[in-house]
Amino acid sequence: MKVTVRSMNGREFGSIALKKHAKVRDILERLRKVDENLPPTQFLVLAREDGTELSPAVGMHDAALDDADQLTLIVLATPSLVLTSSDDGSAGVWDAKTGMCIRWLQTHGDAVLSARFC
Numbered sequence: 092m093k094v095t096v097r098s099m100n101g102r103e104f105g106s107i108a109l110k111k112h113a114k115v116r117d118i119l120e121r122l123r124k125v126d127e128n129l130p131p132t133q134f135l136v137l138a139r140e141d142g143t144e145l146s147p148a149v150g151m152h153d154a155a156l157d158d159a160d161q162l163t164l165i166v167l168a169t170p171s172l173v174l175t176s177s178d179d180g181s182a183g184v185w186d187a188k189t190g191m192c193i194r195w196l197q198t199h200g201d202a203v204l205s206a207r208f209c
Contacts, residue, residue, distance in 0.1 A: 099165060109151055115137055139162065180202065
């Protein structure tokens with residue numbers, strides 16, 4: 092069985108030959124070998140032409156994929172910053188890649204129960 096994989100911008104990664112018992116995660120792993128600049132597989136999603144997302148654990152047969160099906164590779168945004176909150180009234184901005192604190196924010200004496208980027 093062969094499936095063709097394209098990115099959302101139309102870039103074709105090519106046709107990938109697979110065995111019937113292969114899983115969607117096998118396609119993702121093969122794509123990473125084709126393009127080493129892709130992020131880790133947990134940030135990659137394959138979708139059918141109708142936009143239906145395919146779970147990495149699903150087999151080709153179970154997903155009802157046929158020879159020559161077209162799949163779209165979706166790269167999920169990888170967060171570069173992480174925001175944390177604390178019961179001591181502070182919040183922190185962290186670099187997700189290095190784990191380093193970029194900025195520590197002291198707000199007030201009350202607990203900061205949640206935080207988000209706007």
